[in-house]
Amino acid sequence: MAYNIISFISGVLFSVGLVISGMTNPKKVIGFLDIFGEWDYSLAFVMIGAILVNFLVFTFVKKETPVCGDGFSLPTKSSIDWKLITGSALFGIGWGIVGICPGPGIVNLTSLSSDFVLFVGSMMTGMFIFKLTGIK
Amino acid sequence: MENVINPLLGGIIIGVASSILFIGVGKISGISSILAHLLNKPTSIDVWKYLFIIGLLSGGFLSIYLYPEANTFVLENSVLEIIVAGLFVGFGTRLGSGCTSGHGVCGISRLSKRSITATAIFMLFGIITVAVKGVF
Known part of the structure; x- marks a missing residue:
C-alpha cells in the first residue's frame, strides 16, 4: 500500500514541478531551444535544480534497499549504440516541433485541449509502432 | 534577466x-x-506505474484548480505537425530508451554516459529543429 502511495505522491509532485518550472508551456520550451533567436535560457535552471537534488540523493544516500520493495531497478545497458543515438535524434526533432516532451504532454491533458489529446494520442501510437517493430 | x-x-x-x-x-x-x-497487458507489478501517471494527471488538475491560467496552453502547430511530432516523440523515446525525465534528469544525475549522450543529442536536434522552423 505504502508502495503505491509513494508512487502517486511522486507523480503529483513531479507534475506540480513541471507546471511551476514552465516546462508545460510549449512557447517557453521552444524559446529555450531557440538559441539562435531570442534565447530564453531560464529553463536551463529546471535541469540544474532537478539534477542537483537527484545528484545529491544518488551520491549520498547509500541504502541497500529502498524504503518499500525489494531493490533498486537501474538501467543495465551501458553501450552507446545506433538505437540510443537515432531514437534521441527523432525525439529531439519531435520535441523541437511542438515544444512538448512526454511528461508535460500528459500534464497538459488536464486542460482538455484537443491539441494535447492529439499529441499524446500520436505519441502513444509512436510507442505502439515501436513495439510492433520488435526492436529490443 | x-x-x-x-x-x-x-x-x-x-x-x-x-x-x-x-x-x-x-x-x-x-x-x-x-x-x-x-500498452502492455496490466500486471500487478506495474500498479505503481499507473499510480504515477494518475499522480501526474492529478497534479495537473490541482494546478488548474489553484492557478486557472497555469495550464491553458495551446500548440501553435498544424494538425499534421502535431501528429508527426507525437509519432517522433513516441517512437524516438522508445528507440532511445528515454526522454527528458529518464535521461535528462535521472540519468545525468547518475552520471550515465548513455544518458549524457542521449540528452546532448535530443537537445541538439531540438535546437536544430527550432532553428530550421524559424527559417521557413
Whole structure:
C-alpha cells in the first residue's frame, strides 16, 4: 500500500514541478531551444535544480534497499549504440516541433485541449509502432 | 534577466519527486518508459506505474484548480505537425530508451554516459529543429 502511495505522491509532485518550472508551456520550451533567436535560457535552471537534488540523493544516500520493495531497478545497458543515438535524434526533432516532451504532454491533458489529446494520442501510437517493430 | 526562480523551484520539486520514487520504491522516474507500459497487458507489478501517471494527471488538475491560467496552453502547430511530432516523440523515446525525465534528469544525475549522450543529442536536434522552423 505504502508502495503505491509513494508512487502517486511522486507523480503529483513531479507534475506540480513541471507546471511551476514552465516546462508545460510549449512557447517557453521552444524559446529555450531557440538559441539562435531570442534565447530564453531560464529553463536551463529546471535541469540544474532537478539534477542537483537527484545528484545529491544518488551520491549520498547509500541504502541497500529502498524504503518499500525489494531493490533498486537501474538501467543495465551501458553501450552507446545506433538505437540510443537515432531514437534521441527523432525525439529531439519531435520535441523541437511542438515544444512538448512526454511528461508535460500528459500534464497538459488536464486542460482538455484537443491539441494535447492529439499529441499524446500520436505519441502513444509512436510507442505502439515501436513495439510492433520488435526492436529490443 | 529572465525569471529563473520558477524554473529553479520547479526543477527542485521535480528532483524531490524523482528522489522520492527512487528512495521510496527503488524506481527511476522515466516518464516515456512508464507510459510505454500502458500498452502492455496490466500486471500487478506495474500498479505503481499507473499510480504515477494518475499522480501526474492529478497534479495537473490541482494546478488548474489553484492557478486557472497555469495550464491553458495551446500548440501553435498544424494538425499534421502535431501528429508527426507525437509519432517522433513516441517512437524516438522508445528507440532511445528515454526522454527528458529518464535521461535528462535521472540519468545525468547518475552520471550515465548513455544518458549524457542521449540528452546532448535530443537537445541538439531540438535546437536544430527550432532553428530550421524559424527559417521557413
